[in-house]
Amino acid sequence: MSAGDHLAGLDALSLAELRAAWTERLGGELPKLRTRELMALALAHRLQIRVHGDLPGSSKRRMAELARRFREDRGYTPTPGPNLRPGTTLIKEWRGVRHEVWVLEEGFSYMGQRFGSLSEVAQHITGTKWNGRVFFGLKERRR
């Protein structure tokens, strides 16, 4: 069944019919939306998420973070984060010592040694398991 069939006819439904369709097809709690347009969009969106999947978690978190910053600061302008192309250097000061990691085509290079992932490098440096992206500040630690 294609997504199109799945959604066929939603456009023509009234708000009450959309509510009924939601209960029938999705169950759970009804959203408290009070306009037909939004209700139709919300229902269609949920149905398509079921079939095709939602926004990846990282993008969701980025969106939430962006929303927070936009609200705090009217003038906020998002910048793209760094992208780890080969040749990029990651520098991390850890316990007063500076560590430098090179991004390779495949994996990473630290002190002349090759590593498959940043987490391996972080473990090599600290002796403990670390999320490599968190250790190198590429990702915020979740609290």
Added chain:
Amino acid sequence: MSVVRLRCAIYTRKSSEEGLEQNFNSLHAQREACEAYVLSQAGEGWNAVKTAYDDGGYSGGSMDRPGLQQLMADIQRGLVDVVVVYKVDRLTRSLADFAKIVELFDAKGVSFVSVTQAFNTTSSMGRLTLNVLLSFAQFEREVTGERIRDKVAASKAKGLRMGGQPPLGYDIVDGRLAVNKVEAARVQRIFQRYLELGTLLDLVREGVEAKRWVNKSGRMVGGGMMGRGALHYLLTNPAYRGITRHHEKRYEDTHPAIIDAGLWDAVQTRLAATNASQPKTEKRGEASKLEGLIFDDRDNLMVPVHTKRVARRYRYYVSRPVLTGQGRAGSLHRIPAGVLEQFLAERIGPMLAPAWRPAEDLLDRIVAALRSATLSEDQIAVRLVADALSPAATSASAVPIDDDGCATLRIAFFMRRRGAIVLQAPGAAAAPADRIDRALVRAIALARVWAVELESGQVDSIKSLARREGLCNHYATRLLPLAYLAPDLIDEILEGRQPRNLTLSALTAEPLPLDWGRQRERFRELAAS
């Protein structure tokens, strides 16, 4: 017999400025008396010089007076033969200063005449008279000073106020501090609020209004917002414990306390705990050499600060608004000093011409070349004196040189949390920051938040949502569908990969299709148009 012409300089002085605005004041009176005296000696060849050496409103206790300085200079240049004053103490009240003046007079052969105190400085007896006179003048000054100091000390011991603005929370009644109930409640609130917030800066940010007070001359003073220093003074003012302070001495129970011992002690402990004690200068270790050169992307100066944690000192450059609570800091408002310094050493060092201050330490050479460095989230813009750069560095990157002879280099740089940095590969094209459509990203991010609020009933209608956000209903209604955009399209927009023609207005011009497939088609149509 030819009479020698003597040039007489008249010097007048008056301590207080009171009455100086009058047409005929004490200075005029002194001058007239002196002029009359000079005139009476005309037979001796005395002749008043035109220059008026007047010091209105200057104490005789110091030599720092413009008229006197002028007189001394003219004597040095040999323009004066006799100095005429009304009374000796006009010239000076200090014996030590007088000795200096007489020395200069002797060296230049200048004699010195006081109109109302007849004596002759050329004889030893005259000098003795003068010294005795001045000794007493000085003695009187000192005794007066002591008397006043003793009186202040005695009054303080009794808890009497010696003038000046009372602390917030008190009024002055019969020369003593009396509790002002309204203000006292405010003081208690400030103490409590400090404990809750835990930092002075947060308290400053919240805003604490200073005392408004009508001073003796009837002027309304104060009432501004208190800064960190003022708040610290307030929180440590022992007056709130009923103590009057006079230098090192403290007199207890001189007036009613406002803050009870428990609250007071808690606040003092908290203050002591957060106070990063300033290290002694010689112990500071490496200095922050980039002081004054680092700015954030809102043009705030980033000042060096250091903090201590477990026997290790950490240095940072921090945007000023973070420290003062005034203004807004840029996107990157704090950077470990070592990280920044090393970064510059590694990146700028190789670009310097070998002849640029070859003898100095690398960082000193960079500091000498650096005019400013502006930090933002994704780059550092470094302004350098072009002469300091090696020809290879300037030609290779074709950096334009501005009117001041400076070149601005932009270096991709991502400062991450906790001392991590990403240096982009030199050849890699920077991520297309300009492709990220700020308006579009913002609309989607906000629409997603709003949609959640509407669906969950946290906000009951689009209308109240729009009111809260300060938007019109129509606009909010137009943005809201963006919350239901297909995930891959959201990702495209997040990363700046969306079609160029896709703007917020283009995307919201028509109702958004329910079907993600149709939404993608809409993207492609817009890309083609």
